[in-house]
Amino acid sequence: MTIACTLPSGAKVMVGTLPERKRVALYRMRGCHLEVLAYFQSEDDADTFCRLMWNVTYPDCEKASEPI
Secondary structure, three states: OOEEEEOOOOOEEEEEEOOOOOOEEEEEEEOOEEEEEEEOOOHHHHHHHHHHHHOEOOOOOOEOOOOO
C-alpha cells in the first residue's frame, strides 16, 4: 500500500514499499523519475511519520483516530 501527497508543482511525495526492497521508503515522484528520500526502520516508524505528517495510518491510509 502506498500513501501519496501531491505537491503544488505536480510532484508526489509517497510512503510505501519499492520493488525489490523489504523496507518501507519515503520517496518523491516527478513524472517517471523516482527519488528516495529515506527508508524507515519498521512499518511502525512509517505509521508514526504518516500520522504526524498527514494524520492517516499506514498502510491502510485511514484517518487516524487519535493524534500523536
